[in-house]
Amino acid sequence: MQSQKIDQIKAEIAAANAKSAEELEAYRMRFISKKSVVAALFADMKSIPNEQKKEYGQQVNEVKQLAEEKFKQLIEAVNTSRQQKTGPLPDLTLPPTTWPIGGIHPLTATRQRIVEIFERIGFNLSEGPEIEDDWHNFTALNFPENHPAREMQDTFFIEKNPDIALRTHTSSVQVRVMENEKPPIRTLSPGRVFRNEAISARAHCIFHQVEGLYVDENVSFANLKQTLYHFAKEMFGKQTQVRFRPSFFPFTEPSAEIDISCQLCGGKGCNICKGTGWVEIGGSGMVDPNVLENCGIDSEKYTGFAFGMGIERIAMLKYQINDLRLFTENDIRFLQQFRGLL
Ligand code: PHE
Numbered sequence: 001m002q003s004q005k006i007d008q009i010k011a012e013i014a015a016a017n018a019k020s021a022e023e024l025e026a027y028r029m030r031f032i033s034k035k036s037v038v039a040a041l042f043a044d045m046k047s048i049p050n051e052q053k054k055e056y057g058q059q060v061n062e063v064k065q066l067a068e069e070k071f072k073q074l075i076e077a078v079n080t081s082r083q084q085k086t087g088p089l090p091d092l093t094l095p096p097t098t099w100p101i102g103g104i105h106p107l108t109a110t111r112q113r114i115v116e117i118f119e120r121i122g123f124n125l126s127e128g129p130e131i132e133d134d135w136h137n138f139t140a141l142n143f144p145e146n147h148p149a150r151e152m153q154d155t156f157f158i159e160k161n162p163d164i165a166l167r168t169h170t171s172s173v174q175v176r177v178m179e180n181e182k183p184p185i186r187t188l189s190p191g192r193v194f195r196n197e198a199i200s201a202r203a204h205c206i207f208h209q210v211e212g213l214y215v216d217e218n219v220s221f222a223n224l225k226q227t228l229y230h231f232a233k234e235m236f237g238k239q240t241q242v243r244f245r246p247s248f249f250p251f252t253e254p255s256a257e258i259d260i261s262c263q264l265c266g267g268k269g270c271n272i273c274k275g276t277g278w279v280e281i282g283g284s285g286m287v288d289p290n291v292l293e294n295c296g297i298d299s300e301k302y303t304g305f306a307f308g309m310g311i312e313r314i315a316m317l318k319y320q321i322n323d324l325r326l327f328t329e330n331d332i333r334f335l336q337q338f339r340g341l342l
Helices: 002-015 021-031 037-047 050-086 106-120 148-152 171-180 221-236 289-294 311-319 332-338
Strands: 131-133 161-166 185-194 206-216 242-249 252-261 278-287 303-310
Touching (some): 002 021, 002 037, 002 050, 021 037, 021 050, 037 050, 106 185, 106 311, 171 206, 171 303, 206 311, 221 242, 221 252, 221 311, 242 278, 252 303, 278 289, 278 311
Antiparallel strands (some): 131 161, 185 206, 206 303, 252 278, 278 303
């Protein structure tokens, strides 16, 4: 009877198969574990008459060996089929791959630096909507209706409503601040602006500005100049020269363009400054009394200055970047160079 049982188990082992870890485990439970049929054969030893014990023992050991050998084969087979599906296991002793740490975008870093410089001299931050109405972007800023100055800014209008446009400058935010706050006002408005311009190395239809506004009693052009001198030296270094050139903006009178000495050649003349030694960084001027009145501020009592600069332009000068498009292309080779700026 025992030998029949042994033969049956042998046959079962020979026929056993496993295609997955679960099936392997089932095999192990049935033929290898302490509760296996093979273990049971060993337990039966006590009921075998003494003279048969030796032979019985040999047979059972043989079954045990068969079971173990088959188990090894089955493990091999399952591993090979897994590797065929998923490829070989990686070398688990290798150190882990580290993911590179990202960095602050150069435009963000430049904006932060500009904000920091002006915050230290008492400017607060203000923000406003990118979709603006005509009043805040133009009319309150003294752009007469149908005046060519509106075209100067190549506006994107919302098709069905000529009163709504993407803001062309962040001066619109300053109108909002003046409407809602009483002087003294010292505010800085950084933000994204939009103009219908063809994209090139020097121009883009979406770019960033930071505008500043100071309104109080007795604010003078001398204050404007001193503030921008301070900014230029903090931003670009002590050796930097600043120059004001007469200009025109509807919302300031007098108005001036701000130039700084070329960062590349130090003022000697090169192809960045087109041989002049100077590069423009923005516009500025004394707030036109009409603008103050439009925003409910008494222009007899208060005066103010305003300035506006392109953040891209400042970043290009500071880091000697020669193509505006690089800022939005997300080329990692470009961006990596600015890692650790802040
Ligand atoms: N808003 C002007 C522009 O977008 C810049 C500017 C701001 C000029 C404030 C003068 C005063 O070009």
